[in-house]
Amino acid sequence: xxxxxxxxxxxxxxxxxxxxxxxxxxxxxxxxxxxxxxxxxxxxxxxxxxxxxxxxxxxxxxxxxxxxxxxxxxxxxxxxxxxxxxxxxxxxxxxxxxxxxxxxxxxxxxxxxxxxxxxxxxxxxxxxxxxxxxxxxxxxxxxxxxxxxxxxxxxxxxxxxxxxxxxxxxxxxxxxxxxxxxxxxxxxxxxxxxxxxxxxxxxxxxxxxxxxxxxxxxxxxxxxxxxxxxxxxxxxxxxxxxxxxxxxxxxxxxxxxxxxxxxxxxxxxxxxxxxxxxxxxxxxxxxxxx
Amino acid sequence: xxxxxxxxxxxxxxxxxxxxxxxxxxxxxxxxxxxxxxxxxxxxxxxxxxxxxxxxxxxxxxxxxxxxxxxxxxxxxxxxxxxxxxxxxxxxxxxxxxxxxxxxxxxxxxxxxxxxxxxxxxxxxxxxxxxxxxxxxxxxxxxxxxxxxxxxxxxxxxxxxxxxxxxxxxxxxxxxxxxxxxxxxxxxxxxxxxxxxxxxxxxxxxxxxxxxxxxxxxxxxxxxxxxxxxxxxxxxxxxxxxxxxxxxxxxxxxxxxxxxxxxxxxx
Numbered sequence: 001x002x003x004x005x006x007x008x009x010x011x012x013x014x015x016x017x018x019x020x021x022x023x024x025x026x027x028x029x030x031x032x033x034x035x036x037x038x039x040x041x042x043x044x045x046x047x048x049x050x051x052x053x054x055x056x057x058x059x060x061x062x063x064x065x066x067x068x069x070x071x072x073x074x075x076x077x078x079x080x081x082x083x084x085x086x087x088x089x090x091x092x093x094x095x096x097x098x099x100x101x102x103x104x105x106x107x108x109x110x111x112x113x114x115x116x117x118x119x120x121x122x123x124x125x126x127x128x129x130x131x132x133x134x135x136x137x138x139x140x141x142x143x144x145x146x147x148x149x150x151x152x153x154x155x156x157x158x159x160x161x162x163x164x165x166x167x168x169x170x171x172x173x174x175x176x177x178x179x180x181x182x183x184x185x186x187x188x189x190x191x192x193x194x195x196x197x198x199x200x201x202x203x204x205x206x207x208x209x210x211x212x213x214x215x216x217x218x219x220x221x222x223x224x225x226x227x228x229x230x231x232x233x234x235x236x237x238x239x240x241x242x243x244x245x246x247x248x249x250x251x252x253x254x255x256x257x258x259x260x261x262x263x264x265x266x267x268x269x270x271x272x273x274x275x276x277x278x279x280x281x282x283x284x285x286x287x288x289x290x
Numbered sequence: 291x292x293x294x295x296x297x298x299x300x301x302x303x304x305x306x307x308x309x310x311x312x313x314x315x316x317x318x319x320x321x322x323x324x325x326x327x328x329x330x331x332x333x334x335x336x337x338x339x340x341x342x343x344x345x346x347x348x349x350x351x352x353x354x355x356x357x358x359x360x361x362x363x364x365x366x367x368x369x370x371x372x373x374x375x376x377x378x379x380x381x382x383x384x385x386x387x388x389x390x391x392x393x394x395x396x397x398x399x400x401x402x403x404x405x406x407x408x409x410x411x412x413x414x415x416x417x418x419x420x421x422x423x424x425x426x427x428x429x430x431x432x433x434x435x436x437x438x439x440x441x442x443x444x445x446x447x448x449x450x451x452x453x454x455x456x457x458x459x460x461x462x463x464x465x466x467x468x469x470x471x472x473x474x475x476x477x478x479x480x481x482x483x484x485x486x487x488x489x490x491x492x493x494x495x496x497x498x499x500x501x502x503x504x505x506x507x508x509x510x511x512x513x514x515x516x517x518x519x520x521x522x523x524x525x526x527x528x529x530x531x532x533x534x535x536x537x538x539x540x541x542x543x544x545x546x547x548x549x550x551x552x553x554x555x556x557x
Contacts, residue, residue: 012463017370024366025378027359031431032384034406035396042399081305088298092291103306106314109538111492112390113512114531117519118313121320126524128316153309175292185293207386214389216495221516234391234495241395241499250399253392260387268380 039257042250054240054248055255062228063236063252066147070232071212074151078208082159083201087189090167091175104160107153112217116150119222142224147232150218155208162204163197170196199274203267210263214256317535320528332529340506341514342533348422348510349490352429357483359430360437361475367438368445382438385431390495397428398500420502425510428496433486440482444475481545488541492534 012020043051054060085104089097107115121127123140133140140146174196178188194201216234223230225239233252240249324332332338367379385393400407401418408419418424448471456466494512502508511534518527 016463020362020366021370021372024363025374027363028378028381030407031359031434032381034400035393035431036384036388038399038406039392039396081301084298085302085306087294088302092295092299094299100302100306103310105542106310109488109492109542111494111512111515111531111534111538113494113515114317114492114535117515117527117531118317120519121524121528122313122316124524126522128320149309149313153313156309172292179292188292189294210387214392216389216391216394217512220494221519234389237391237395238499246399249395253389253395256389256392260384260389260392263387264380264383267383268376 036257039250039253042246043254045250046247050247051251051254054245054251059227059231060236060248060252063231063233064255066144066231067213067233069144070147070151071209073148074155074212075205075209077152078155079159079201079205081156082161082163082204082208085160086163086167086197087193089164091172101164104157104164107156108161112154112215113221115153116218116221118153119146119149141222142226142230144230146222147219147230150222151212151215154215154218155211158208158211159201159204162200162207166197166200167193199270203270206263206266210260213259314535317528318532320525321532324525324529328525329529332526333533337505337509338511338514338530341509341511344422344425344507344509345491345511348425349429349487349493351426352433352490353483353487355426355430356433356437356486357479360434360482360486361441361479363434364438364441364445368442382435384435385433386435390432390493391499393431393496394428394499397431397496398424401427401500419500420508422501422508424500424502425497425508428500429486429490429493432493432496433490436485436489437479437482440478440485441475444478448474477548481549484541484545484548488538488545491541492538 055064085100089100120141122129123133123146124130125134125141127141140149174192175188178192183191214234215232216238219232220235220238223232223235225231225235227239231239233256237249237252237256240246240252321329363382367375367382398419399405401411401424402408403412403417403419405419411418416423418427452470453466456470461469492512494510494516497510498513501510501513503513505514511530515527515530515534518524518530
């Protein structure tokens with residue numbers, strides 16, 4: 001411990017330290033631990049049997065399936081986009097580069113409700129393309145495509161947000177060396193770049209997935225809340241909650257909480273594995289100028 | 291030059307165009323369909339103004355609380371070694387990872403009259419759930435990690451010679467904190483507070499369960515937008531959305547400017 005620059009015994013008296021640590025513990029307990037604990041308590045309030053029966057109703061199963069389908073489509077799409085965007089932004093100098101970075105960060109600074117609304121205004125009945133879509137019997141709003149678009153918009157920055165600062169810092173010397181040795185573009189990417197960004201990439205994918213499964217506001221606007229059809233897990237929580245079936249609402253919430261806890265555990269593992277602090281928010285990374 | 295410029299730039303611009311630019315342009319154009327008088331009526335009606343007041347007021351209170359608590363948490367988690375520190379540090383990210391609807395019903399369950407916290411506050415005459423105070427609680431939860439995670443790296447890199455010098459010169463802990471430690475932390479604190487504020491203003495899922503949602507009292511702007519959409523008042527919703535969009539861009543620009551001036555980079 002003596003070599004740790006942060007624990008050298010200078011500064012505050014021990015009583016002050018104790019008070020500060022106790023205060024921090026109290027804040028974390030009150031603001032973070034209790035909300036998590038109440039989810040578990042309420043979910044098991046009517047027993048394990050009731051919990052399992054509410055999770056296996058057709059509506060709950062349909063919500064779980066829909067949430068998994070959305071994540072399975074949106075996460076790979078935003079991963080490919082994130083890698084491509086990070087490659088072109090950090091590997092080349094071109095006019096408009098900063099505009100692209102700002103656009104990628106945009107969904108973070110937009111209210112989720114607006115993220116959903118833009119597609120309603122585009123594809124909804126009174127929207128720009130509404131009459132055309134209705135004439136050709138294409139459903140986007142209140143259907144799966146709308147849910148995919150809204151979720152895709154909200155989770156667009158996560159992978160790119162992890163990769164851009166990292167690849168910018170790494171520079172392009174190694175890739176250029178490979179190029180002069182005659183490697184092809186794909187060889188360079190898979191043999192040189194990917195191994196050096198894999199943990200950040202994995203982390204971005206995990207964040208993207210957590211948000212895709214948990215998104216509420218944007219999806220709520222485009223969903224139409226059709227049970228068994230356009231009802232995702234977070235929306236199903238709202239329906240169960242408004243029907244005063246608290247144990248069932250918290251049962252679905254419990255599943256999503258476990259997903260969140262797994263994401264956080266994976267972050268802790270990646271922090272330890274990669275010896276660096278991953279930026280969970282990623283917002284600040286995108287806000288910061290390159 | 292490395293290969294792949296055309297492919298990646300094409301993919302990036304096409305994807306951004308389809309998912310972000312065209313839909314946002316549609317929003318602004320929809321609001322533009324209204325004349326100036328109608329636009330003003332939509333954004334400046336008593337109900338809208340009240341909603342803006344609630345959203346921005348609650349977000350400001352929550353962000354200020356995040357600023358104070360965030361510095362306390364960042365300080366103890368970075369400077370002190372104690373059992374359970376790593377676990378507590380990991381927990382800070384919970385609001386980023388927990389779906390907002392889950393946070394919303396969990397906070398409501400805690401703060402209703404017979405909830406774990408609500409029943410302790412009731413004898414004191416304090417009501418949180420279904421009042422504007424509940425909105426602050428939800429926004430404070432959502433915004434908590436921003437300040438902690440922007441301040442922590444700065445604190446970690448802070449040189450301690452100045453503190454030691456101040457100590458040997460007889461400064462009290464409070465003087466050292468106020469005069470030596472806080473000044474270099476301030477840009478990061480303000481960035482974190484601004485991010486928390488921006489997040490709070492747009493927040494929907496965690497707020498609507500605990501807010502009570504009474505028009506004029508505890509109705510936030512995002513909820514008013516949803517209400518207008520449900521009534522097929524698309525131009526009205528678009529006008530409110532555009533107003534919010536402009537305000538968030540303003541906040542974002544301020545953050546970028548302050549970061550560039552102070553040299554704070556991304557976490």
